[in-house]
Amino acid sequence: xxxxxxxxxxxxxxxxxxxxxxxxxxxxxxxxxxxxxxxxxxxxxxxxxxxxxxxxxxxxxxxxxxxxxxxxxxxxxxxxxxxxxxxxxxxxxxxxxxxxxxxxxxxxxxxxxxxxxxxxxxxxxxxxxxxxxxxxxxxxxxxxxxxxxxxxxxxxxxxxxxxxxxxxxxxxxxxxxxxxxxxxxxxxxxxxxxxxxxxxxxxxxxxxxxxxxxxxxxxxxxxxxxxxxxxxxxxxxxxxxxxxxxxxxxxxxxxxxxxxxxxxxxxxxxxxxxxxxxxxxxxxxxxxxxxxxxxxxxxxxxxxxxxxxxxxxxxxxxxxxxxxxxxxxxxxxxxxxxxxxxxxxxxxxxxxxxxx
Ligand code: ATP
Ligand code: FE
Numbered sequence: 001x002x003x004x005x006x007x008x009x010x011x012x013x014x015x016x017x018x019x020x021x022x023x024x025x026x027x028x029x030x031x032x033x034x035x036x037x038x039x040x041x042x043x044x045x046x047x048x049x050x051x052x053x054x055x056x057x058x059x060x061x062x063x064x065x066x067x068x069x070x071x072x073x074x075x076x077x078x079x080x081x082x083x084x085x086x087x088x089x090x091x092x093x094x095x096x097x098x099x100x101x102x103x104x105x106x107x108x109x110x111x112x113x114x115x116x117x118x119x120x121x122x123x124x125x126x127x128x129x130x131x132x133x134x135x136x137x138x139x140x141x142x143x144x145x146x147x148x149x150x151x152x153x154x155x156x157x158x159x160x161x162x163x164x165x166x167x168x169x170x171x172x173x174x175x176x177x178x179x180x181x182x183x184x185x186x187x188x189x190x191x192x193x194x195x196x197x198x199x200x201x202x203x204x205x206x207x208x209x210x211x212x213x214x215x216x217x218x219x220x221x222x223x224x225x226x227x228x229x230x231x232x233x234x235x236x237x238x239x240x241x242x243x244x245x246x247x248x249x250x251x252x253x254x255x256x257x258x259x260x261x262x263x264x265x266x267x268x269x270x271x272x273x274x275x276x277x278x279x280x281x282x283x284x285x286x287x288x289x290x291x292x293x294x295x296x297x298x299x300x301x302x303x304x305x306x307x308x309x310x311x312x313x314x315x316x317x318x319x320x321x322x323x324x325x326x327x328x329x330x331x332x333x334x335x336x337x338x339x340x341x342x343x344x345x346x347x348x349x350x351x352x353x354x355x356x
Contacts, residue, residue, distance in 0.1 A: 004080045005319025008055040008095035009087025009115045011036040011046045014315035015066035020323055025128040030069035031316040032062045052090025059098040074106050081322020084112035085339030092338040100334055111322040112332040116344040118317035120148050123277035125320040126306045130273055134266040136259060139280030140166035145210050145262040146344060151324035156345045157262050158210025165251055166282045168214040172221055172247050176240050186244045187285055193245030198224050200250035210262045212254055221247055248287055256291040263299050274301040281312045
């Protein structure tokens with residue numbers, strides 16, 4: 001089975017071709033990602049109208065490049081998969097329109113994909129793992145625990161009630177005058193900082209559930225920063241490093257502790273091959289990875305982190321999620337619509353409520 005996938009839900013325009021022969025794993029024949037970071041950098045965030053226009057302009061060439069790199073033509077494909085939500089509606093619509101156009105012109109079946117399902121299925125694309133596995137999706141916009149039970153069946157155990165960790169890293173970098181994206185620059189500063197000097201809050205740890213909160217961290221950081229400035233007139237390099245280290249330690253502790261709870265719930269299912277997989281840009285963080293790996297060692301669970309290029313937004317994961325839906329017999333016609341909101345535990349346009 002060979003599918004073309006399209007992704008345009010945020011600030012990356014992407015097209016990819018994946019092929020599956022046997023098992024769960026698939027081969028990525030091509031994966032083109034065209035980032036829009038420069039287009040939005042002057043505005044301090046993604047501007048939806050600019051994003052939608054850029055997607056509409058870039059999608060055709062991304063598709064052409066993806067096919068060329070795979071050495072295929074549209075006639076070699078079995079279906080076309082496209083992100084139908086959740087995301088910025090203008091961008092999602094650009095992708096859905098493009099996919100409908102190709103489908104109408106070629107007769108290829110059209111498969112709508114939930115972007116979050118794309119992230120959540122990535123460990124199967126790369127590593128052939130079996131259901132059910134626990135997924136921690138940590139990115140610039142998301143933080144949630146999901147038990148993946150099937151290509152369209154996810155149980156959400158909990159997640160952030162406010163900011164995503166990536167957002168918190170980015171805000172911290174902004175408050176300390178460090179370059180964007182904040183994750184890598186805060187991590188680099190934290191390497192020579194003392195995590196004990198500043199004590200950041202660990203919100204919601206007193207509650208037994210798997211929900212997290214990260215918005216209090218930036219308030220705490222701002223207070224600490226302003227206090228140092230009031231006392232000493234400015235921040236030294238060491239102050240900055242210590243603030244980063246304290247901030248990062250709070251995120252790691254919170255994620256590890258909540259993951260412990262999510263793993264306990266997941267292990268109640270007695271999965272044959274217990275696995276925790278992570279996805280999303282924040283999964284690149286070394287301290288977070290180390291913390292989660294140690295926890296998995298303790299709880300005798302495999303730990304899996306796909307390569308970073310597949311953790312951040314890409315179309316290979318969309319093609320793959322489409323492929324898995326295709327195999328269940330799912331087909332979406334011209335009535336496929338773009339959905340700005342689309343929680344993963346009510347996942348398929350055709351199978352609303354299929355999640356446990
Ligand atoms: P979403 O996929 O939820 O819509 P997004 O596309 O913005 O959001 P990603 O591209 O998955 O998110 O990840 C980007 C985020 O990852 C940024 O917030 C960035 O700061 C963060 N990030 C990248 N590397 C690291 C790191 N080493 N440590 C912490 N955070 C990191
Ligand atoms: Fe994403």
